[in-house]
Amino acid sequence: MVHAVVLGAAGGIGQPVSLLLKTNPIITKLSLFDIVNTPGVAADLSHISTPAVVTGYLPPDDGLKKTLEGAEIVVIPAGVPRKPGINAGIVRDLATAIATTAPKAFILVISNPVNSTVPIVAEVLKKHNVYDPKRLFGVTTLDIVRASTFLAEVNGDVTAAPTVTVPVLGGHSGVTILPILSQAQPSLSKNLDQAAIEALTKRIQFGGDEVVKAKDGAGSATLSMAYAGAEFAAKILKAVKGEEVITQSYVSLDACTEGGKKVAQEIGTPLEFFSVSVKLGPNGIEKILPLGDLNEYEKGLLKAAIPELQESITKGVNFISTSKL
Template sequence: MTRRPVHVAKNDGNRLCAICRGKACEWYVYARKIESHNNTDYVVITMQRDHAHTCSQVLDQRWLTSKWLVERYLEKIKANPHIPLSAIRQCVDEEFGLKVGRMKAYRARDTALEGIFGKAGRQYRKLFDYKSELERTHPGSSVHINTYYHRIILHAVVPFQCAVDAVDPKGDAFSLSDERSKKKITMLDVVRANTFVAEVLGLDPREVSVPVVGGHAGVTILPLLSQVKPACSFTKEETEYLTSRIQNGGTEVVEAKAGAGSATLSMAYAAVKFADACLRGLRGDAGVIECAFVPSQVTELPFFASRVRLGRSGVEEIYPLGPLNEYERSVKSVVSLEKAKKELGGSIDKGVSFAKKFQA
């Protein structure tokens, strides 16, 4: 690679013309397609006389996108799903002499793994299909899907998304009685959001508050970066980086541990932090506000995570989402409220259907 801004000016399938868009650079090449040895190649017809560029090299290679990286290194990622980002960046450097950013390599690996294994939420939803298939092929067998609870004062569920909607804090099939006491926490996502945003802002995570709404799987996790406290603003690139990292925080820990463990410490910290908030609410403290996944009318979905006020009787008030910025609203964004609701709706339907079968 020459690190020059070469542009394909014409390519009609048989003829190709490429020029350099570098300042005052007259480099060009004309080529024609030929058939040889069962392969399609191009032969150079005309080229700038000394074959040399007169412009300077550029570091910004716009063709070097995460999509291109996926196409180039898909087999390598498939062979090693835990391939370090540094290894992908090193491959690009060694093969093409180009530098690729850590976030671009991360997006490429994440996209490749999603194509290979499917989205996390959809993988979890397949558990119910596996259960049905096991019951069909092994008549008389009992197959159970369990969620796990950290028993403090409440049952802090660290589940897969669709099971959240099927199970109440006591582990019984979900019913609508005493809804205010049912609080499926999203504190784990809030803890990660506060930590990652604090890193970017150079602050203590305890001084940062990021509301996280939606659900607890992949794109259903929607951090409202427009409502961060203390107030701040992020570029589009920073927003995409932070959102992706918050959504994939658990995967990042699993990969760092090379599959030998999960994010157990952050789960425990989130559970304790939420339990403390519940205790303060039971004590009658004013203004105890946290994010929780609850039966809600904030959106058209029957369940949704948003900011709630905790008190002596549980969830005493559910707050609206508040003003969203263009990135959080736009369906064209990598992540948006509409995309989160669409994915979450499928998980809720699956969980509720499972609960009804369980009760029957």
């Protein structure tokens, strides 16, 4: 029995991520919450012949509490695209409900800006004395998915994308996204010159802008983000079942003291949160892995990312005490 929850389930990301979670055979109960339309989304999904029993809730009659009762994994895509100030308040309120109703759940934050919303969730959990950094994740999987896809395209074989892996570290916006192309597996099959590497890096970092432009400003990345969110949720569920899973996620470096200290040394600046390679297990993060060897270009990317990451983290932390982001 696995009880999964989606908060913001009627939105542009929420609906497709709920659909994908419904198709995951490990999930046996799927509870959905949003401020509108959730019963309809739940009714629609409930007709799909997979194990999960789906229920949709609205705010009245303690709907959020009912959604979260007994939750083991909570996915949060709630919010307004590219509206950080609004999303901060939404995430704060949802985190409060999780802290009081499902404090042991794995929390997967999709709501942007992830670099700030994850620290917001952490601060709320700390205030309720239920913070476990091993169970809080910022979902950066879309950056990894894009890196694999774009590199496969550059190499001339997009069909190979599922077998291409590129570690993506740092954060989850613009220059904080650090594709470590030197560690790609398999290794770059073409001898890309520096200009091509820089162009590929920029495309990975600003892939979201590509989607916004293609949608003529009428939306952002929703379907690909939903896919990435469901993929990361599947990794968590596999780890809970005992499989060894290594992936990247934006997490607290306090989740693993030894590994976190090592990464902090590699970064050269104390940061509470960073997207790193993590080994997942039944209780969440078992190990934080080192950044590994970076070439000079990648070291420059890291140096450029640190100030923006620090500012975003500080904004998230301060929001809980000042109500401003």
